[in-house]
Amino acid sequence: EIVLTQSPATLSLSPGERATLSCRASQSVSSYLAWYQQKPGQAPRLLIYGASNRATGIPARFSGSGSGTDFTLSISSLEPEDFAVYYCQQRTNWPRLTFGGGTKVEIK
């Protein structure tokens, strides 16, 4: 089973700052990695697919990069609505999926 490790567990930042979230896979997932955002009491929302492609309607301040085992989600300038939990998901061995443990982006 492919294990995804996200870091840091919590990121404390102020609005307007840049956020950089990491996701590391236990073995190569090529570019089959997605990112999701989840706000309290809500279902997750797809942000990024294929490691670097924004899903429909996702603002340009969100960007994804990486391939193989190391991936990054960047938020160029945090808006108040971006404070949430972010999960990565590997899709390389569909129909088996796994999620990372999540990174909480909180207001400093």
Added chain:
Amino acid sequence: QVQLVQSGSELRKPGASVKVSCKASGYTFTTYAMNWVRQAPGQGLEWMGWINTNTGNPTYAQGFTGRFVFSLDTSVSTAYLQISSLKAEDTAVYYCARESSYGTDYWGQGTLVTVSS
């Protein structure tokens, strides 16, 4: 527009069963696979498995075999999750989520299942 609407919260006693429904609309139901995802209180997302909405064939992740059953009623574009012999540790929000080539692109609103005596 694509929507996945799940059934409401459930309270069950240990040992009982529960069936959660997920009604899809706004797309051809049998064209996309359906995932089930669990989220225990204060915890992360855990993929439970998926069901092929064309064939009805389910695939269960490790840890979700035996007591968990995925099923369909394609005549009403609905997927179901049944959990039997409920335990306290089954208390969680359960999500259905559509699988596309881009990712898990649409999610239901979640169904809270509480197991308590």
